[in-house]
Amino acid sequence: MKVYEINEKVLKYRFGNPIKTDAVLMEGLEIKKSKIDYFEVIEGNTVIFKYKMSLEDIILGLGENLRGINKRGGIYESFCTDNPRHTPDVKSLYGAHNFIIIDGREKFGIFVDYPSKVVFDIGFTNRDYLQIEVSDNNFDFYIIKGDSSKEIVKTFLKLIGQSYVPPKWAFGFQQSRWSYKTADEIEEIAKKFIENDIPCDAIYLDIDYMEDFKDFTVSKERFPNFKKFVEDMRTKGFRLIPIIDAGVKIEEGYDIYEEGIEKGLFCTDEKGNPFVGAVWPGRVHFPDFLNPVARKWFGLKYKKLVDFGIEGFWNDMNEPAIFYSDRGLDKAIKKAEESESKNLDIYTFFDLRDEFINLSNNIDDYKSFYHKIDGKIVNHYKVHNLYGYNMTRAAAEGLEEISPNKRFLLFSRASYIGMHRYAGIWTGDNYSWWEHLLLNIKMMPSINMCGFLYSGADTGGFGGNANAELIIRWSQFSVFTPLFRNHSALGTRNQEPFAFDENTTKILRNIIRLRYALIPYIYSEFMKAVKDGGVYFSPLVFEYDDDISRRVEDQLLVGESIMVAPIYQENSKWRYVWLPEDMLLWKVRDYTDRNFEIINKGHNYINVELDEIPIFIRKDKMIIIGKHGKNVESIKNTKLDVLAFIENKCLYVYYDDDGKTCDYKDGKYDEIHIYIEKVKDDFKIEIDNRGNKDVKLINFYIVSTNGKIIKKKVEIN
């Protein structure tokens, strides 16, 4: 073991000779140290780290994972997995995010930089022990110290580098469904948005837009003039977002397949032949995204769609999902044949059935193919969690080369820390279960802690059938997620905002309009989190260290000013809310309403009708509200509203930029610094406009902690 000091807060413990993941950007200086802090370490072919937790410890982090914000009590396996039924016993989802924080007697963070299976047993086997098992003895183990969870996260985010930023239009509402199949069908959807006067920025193309599920093709039959169609839709206000899958169809004459074969850019089997798996297109090869040559080659293929006018992509099936391999299917079929006309004993029958059930995403398949990394052949299993990451990196690097400095919308299903610099993630194939709305709420801050700021769930649930109430309640939460996409699966009930009764459409229209009106705040908070290396969603414990805030699992802080307490139970028109301090409750039906109520610190039971969203504005904080439009680009916020809840004073920085380029990285953005201070019975307002050219007027609605409301208008130079 070698030990490196990255900075005064962070030590890296290097075991063996790890494969480079590029998760961490900072190198350290080797120091003399022989023992790891906090942990008992058991070294062998695997390495086990044991930590005795104290009773008050909460454990945060682990990104995209099941269970609570506090991960205590569970067992988690980092191994990117395509499993659409996220029942509470599932240990692995699509991402592998090995960052956790211990917050209690001691406060420190851990990042295990290892790209295959890592098991976190957080008091599951033994209530008092945190045990991390790395299935190898070549990896980096980081310990990050800090005085609070929030500080530890900031230190960690600095370590792994600045998060991906999508174009501003990607903060608009997005509509998806597997599968809008034809240009006509998509036009029909767009028409309904227009007719119903519901804002929308993007419509998704799931797998059926392709010709036989071949990447970078577009069905000529279903999209006869795709370029024109993309243009027409843009004119109407909608961007189209095609899916790209990891597997490349094996088909003579298909250029991607032929080039990949010719250049040797696919993963290989143990004999060195391209590995065959089956996914949507049937039998496919998998590009070796861990090879920079393959990455570059694949990344530049996105140009085919960019040339049609496409400005956003979602990379899917990149765990990689494998429905079956020839190896597995042959074995299963052979077993079936052997069973013919036999009186099977029941365990033999289950073996046979399970052989078919377990064909998909089979570990034996993952162990039977190989990558070429720096000239060395490496078994896929050993680097499994880097696959989706590097597919998406390929896309990001390709798009940067195709259209330098342009921001594309890009997110991925599979991920590993490091990929957050290249794209966002969505939380995969959830279900239309109320439990998954709650899971979505709990997951967002954990995902943020791992660097993925642009994220959201399939609003309303992907699998299964949603009822109107679920869509409404879920949308009311998604108002706050950077990615706000309604997405559902083939064969399920339609769940577009206009798919239910008239009253539901009306409620959803208001919810989506609120989202657009909140973009000035959401975008400001998102961009400041990116720039400052912070998070957008936080658990209450990041700001409040009282005993109850440490426990709260169903309320979140959104940016610096808002606390949300979503309704996530059916038939509920009420909920309990913990207020760690007095806050201003804005129960929003229509974002132009200005009805406020001060709610006192403590436990509160609040009524929330189906069409209401409770937004809590923290003390000495403000939010900014703009207006809605048919899409993000159509909105020019010359006038903003500030809603503030002031005891003493508050400074808010309203951030904006061109929304399209990466110039913000070079400091090209504008800010309005808005300062409110209580002065006797009035409020002093100071505005410092640092370059914003749009805003001409700000309307202030300031609620004092004593309940007094003061309205002011301030013109902006």
Added chain:
Amino acid sequence: MKVYEINEKVLKYRFGNPIKTDAVLMEGLEIKKSKIDYFEVIEGNTVIFKYKMSLEDIILGLGENLRGINKRGGIYESFCTDNPRHTPDVKSLYGAHNFIIIDGREKFGIFVDYPSKVVFDIGFTNRDYLQIEVSDNNFDFYIIKGDSSKEIVKTFLKLIGQSYVPPKWAFGFQQSRWSYKTADEIEEIAKKFIENDIPCDAIYLDIDYMEDFKDFTVSKERFPNFKKFVEDMRTKGFRLIPIIDAGVKIEEGYDIYEEGIEKGLFCTDEKGNPFVGAVWPGRVHFPDFLNPVARKWFGLKYKKLVDFGIEGFWNDMNEPAIFYSDRGLDKAIKKAEESESKNLDIYTFFDLRDEFINLSNNIDDYKSFYHKIDGKIVNHYKVHNLYGYNMTRAAAEGLEEISPNKRFLLFSRASYIGMHRYAGIWTGDNYSWWEHLLLNIKMMPSINMCGFLYSGADTGGFGGNANAELIIRWSQFSVFTPLFRNHSALGTRNQEPFAFDENTTKILRNIIRLRYALIPYIYSEFMKAVKDGGVYFSPLVFEYDDDISRRVEDQLLVGESIMVAPIYQENSKWRYVWLPEDMLLWKVRDYTDRNFEIINKGHNYINVELDEIPIFIRKDKMIIIGKHGKNVESIKNTKLDVLAFIENKCLYVYYDDDGKTCDYKDGKYDEIHIYIEKVKDDFKIEIDNRGNKDVKLINFYIVSTNGKIIKKKVEIN
């Protein structure tokens, strides 16, 4: 349609010529009436009933089902189904309980007496409509009027007759696991209960006790002298509860099989040959329990085990579960063969895989066999929900003939209303999910409303792995369920009360001892519910009609005096509780503790440590506490404690009987009427002993609503 008046509250609408289910015991007189109250009715091959719900309506009932106490928002299909993964989208569980209550603008109950598929769409498709679709036009539809949900339930329970009563020892703790395989293994479990000084009344024999899964056999290898073993275990204090499955193994020389064939007592296929399905024993025939001759024949077979000293049974796999049929398996294998060495397109692959996945409990199988009912051949699908019911009725009627007047423990997985007169139910193969603990809480009152009073879930969860905290929290709820059984599946983590760390064992010991100490109350309340045709578990709305009590989904009333507010979330040592009136909180660590706290009406946030059970005693109510022992029979409560919370006065009836026979039906039971009345600063106590010969002394701990505690001792004559 013919209309019958059963009594002034109940009308029966008869459609066509229904198959007799024996669910309802009362006949009515035909009256002239042409229209059904409340509903719009659409008649065809199926019959649809539509009711426009008002906003304030809550919908209760539906027995063993997913979702909330308030069933609004969901869609439910009554069709007994063996599906161990009760995810939130599952529409059918093991029981078919077609009783619902509409409580709102109008108040009435509905019972659909039809033994095949009935769909209840309770505002799922259209938020405002309740729609019931009966998949036939031959059935009875009952409308039950009443002034409150509680009254409607009482009227309904009178209609369907008095519930099954188990022996008193069945209120003790019971330990189960699939599968304790050998006599030695069971002795080891028993030994651990004794060593750890944890009370236990019964240990279960899951499928592995049998010889090749053949009903009414016992493996000679694993249980060399079963009769003696049963005796020895009884001496140690444990009863053994074997499982009986519905399917009879096809095996020459196996008497049950041969007799069934000879007498023609199995269900037949379309050619009249015994139908073949495969379950645990491999290929089986299914006894035709709908034929009284088969029922009598099978019921008397229980004598084989009764003769070994067995006093309790659980009937399983009686939906009936069918793992596969020859028809289905041959089809699947053929499909597999046809797929060999083909480059399957992916939908063809899914078809193949699904063919194997869907082999189990396939509707086509259910449609391919037949019963003989009153000389007529009836397709199984048409009477599916009567199968488990009549298997269990066979057992109950058999046991009554084998040992007249003796109470046996008997419960079933599949059920239909009517079966509640013969046996209890357990809630089937749940999971070690916190969500299933909550589901268990919500399900209990609904199951009670449908007549099943003796019921409980697999404490700790059947499938999946539980951690110590889940077992503790779940056991803390199961303390109150009449059936309190810890049960888990093969291959999962052991979850007996001593399977975790020492502290967990200690906590579970105290929980289980509390259960035994509460048996005087639990048994009294259970038996009074049986005698009076009421429920044991109620939702708050049965007693409190305030707006909030109508909404509460996670608190229950247990009998007349207790409100429970279980902890059902991981890492929670607190929860919110709604108190519709002031109550006395007894936070129990050890049942001999006498620490009380008055909690005021309103919303409360209470702390609950892992080893604490919050028991709320209602105002002007009392509970009685006895003591624990190694099992129920070993306890003779000569001394009881009364804990009371009194503002004015309270009468409590402590019920007891021999616990073994059905003599209670003839009025052979004893009662102690305990009356407490506040008189100035003191309490007057009156005792009227109506035949109890055990109790000699009662210690009173009376807490006045003003907080004053008065202790008294009263000797009993």
